[in-house]
C-alpha cells in the first residue's frame with residue numbers, strides 16, 4: 375500500500391488529522407524511506423518508538439474497512455466526542471460562569487458528528503439551540519439523532535431553494551436568537567433582510583469562515599452592522615489549523631477516495647488561490663506526486679508560493695495544459711466559463727473550501743446538479759470535463775469534513791467567542807471584532823495539556839523595554855573595568 379492509499383484509508387476510517395500526528399513506519403515496510411518523506415511533507419512527525427506513535431504505517435492495511443462510515447448517528451457522535459477534549463473543557467468552564475443558561479442560539483454550519491458534539495455540549499450547559507444546514511453539507515445520520523436529543527434541526531437533503539429559505543426563516547422565528555453562529559454570513563444576512571426586528575435583539579454573531587468574514591468586512595465598511603460580529607475565522611487557532619491543515623488535508627483524502635489512490639501521481643494541477651486552504655492543499659498533493667502550479671491574483675501570496683517551492687502562473691496560461699484546476703479562493707467566478715472552454719477534454723475541475731459558483735456553472739445554460747461526487751459536464755463551445763461535487767466544496771459535500779481534532783480547535787475558538795460576547799454583552803460596538811492572542815494561547819494550552827504536551831517556561835519573566843543593546847554593552851564594560 376502506498377502512502378496515499380494508507381492516508382485515504384486512515385482518514386476515512388478515523389477522521390483524525392494526520393498533520394501533527396506521530397507516525398511509526400516499520401523498518402521492513404516496502405519503500406519505507408519514500409513513505410517517511412511523504413509523511414513528513416504531509417506534516418506528520420516520525421517516531422522510532424512504536425509505542426509512542428498515534429499511527430503505525432501498515433502496508434497491508436485493509437482497503438475495505440469502512441468503520442467510521444458504517445457507524446450510526448449515535449456511534450459517530452460518540453466517536454467524535456471522545457476526540458474533542460478542548461471544546462468540552464472550554465464549554466464546561468463557560469457553563470460554570472452561569473452565562474450560558476437560557477441563551478438562545480441559532481446556528482448555521484456544516485452538520486456532521488463533530489458539530490453535534492458542540493451543539494449537545496451547548497444545550498447541556500443550559501442554552502437553547504437550533505441548527506439550520508443545507509442538505510449537501512448535512513450528514514443525514516446526525517439529523518435524527520439530534521432531534522431525538524431535543525435539538526431543533528432544519529436540514530433535509532432534498533429541499534428546494536425556496537423551501538430551504540423558508541425553513542431557515544422558520545428556525546429563526548422559533549429560536550428568536552440571542553447569538554448567531556454563522557458560516558458564510560448567510561444566516562445573518564437573511565436575518566437582517568427578512569427579520570430586522572430579530573436582528574435588533576442580537577447579542578452578537580460569531581462567524582466561522584473566510585468568505586463570511588469578507589462579507590461582514592464589507593458590511594462594516596458600509597456601516598450596515600447593527601450588532602457586533604466576532605471573526606472566529608481570523609483567530610490563529612482557526613486559520614492556522616482548520617484552514618491550513620484540516621481543509622487541505624481532507625480535500626486531498628476525499629479526492630483520493632473519489633478519484634483513486636494514485637490520482638495525483640504525476641498529474642499537473644493548477645491550484646487557484648494560495649491562502650491557507652490553497653497552500654495546505656498544494657503541499658499535500660505535492661507529497662503524493664502532483665506537479666503544482668499556483669495561480670493567485672495577489673503578488674504577496676504568489677511570492678509566498680514561490681518561496682514554498684511552487685511554480686506560479688496566470689490561470690489562463692496553464693488552464694489549457696493541466697489535468698486539474700482546483701479553486702481555493704472563496705470568490706465567485708474564479709474559474710469562469712471562458713477558462714472552462716480553454717481546458718483539455720477529460721480534465722477535472724473542482725472547488726475546495728468554497729462558495730457557490732466559484733466555478734462559473736451559472737454561466738452554463740441548463741446546468742443541472744447531479745448530486746454525485748464526480749460527474750461529466752459538456753462545456754458549451756468547449757470540452758467535456760469532469761466536475762467534482764457539482765462545483766461545491768469537495769470536503770464538506772463528499773468527505774468526512776475537517777478532521778475531528780482540528781474541529782475541536784475551531785469549536786474551541788467559537789466557545790471563546792461566545793464567552794466574549796456574553797461577558798461584554800451590551801458593551802461591544804457594532805463592528806467586526808477579533809479575539810485577542812490570549813484567547814488563542816488559552817485554547818492552545820488546553821489542547822497541549824489534552825495531548826500530554828507542554829510549552830517551555832521562560833526564566834526571565836519580566837520584559838523591560840528600557841534594556842537595549844547599548845545599556846547591555848555599557849553594563850558589561852563597566853563590570854569589566856571594575857574587575858580590572
Ligand SMILES: NC(=O)c1ccc[n+]([C@@H]2O[C@H](COP(=O)([O-])OP(=O)(O)OC[C@H]3O[C@@H](n4cnc5c(N)ncnc54)[C@H](O)[C@@H]3O)[C@@H](O)[C@H]2O)c1
Pocket residue numbers: 583584585586616617621646647648649650651652669670671672675702703704705707708726727728729767769770776
Ligand atoms: N472547512 C472548510 O470547508 C473551510 C475551512 C476554511 C476555509 N474555507 C473556505 O475556503 C476558501 C479559502 O479560504 P482561505 O482562508 O484560504 O482564503 P483567503 O482569502 O485567505 O485566500 C484566498 C486566496 O485566493 C486569492 N484569490 C482571490 N480571488 C482570486 C482569483 N479570482 N484568482 C486567483 N486567486 C484569487 C486571494 O488573493 C487569496 O490569496 C474560503 O471560501 C473559505 O471560506 C472552508
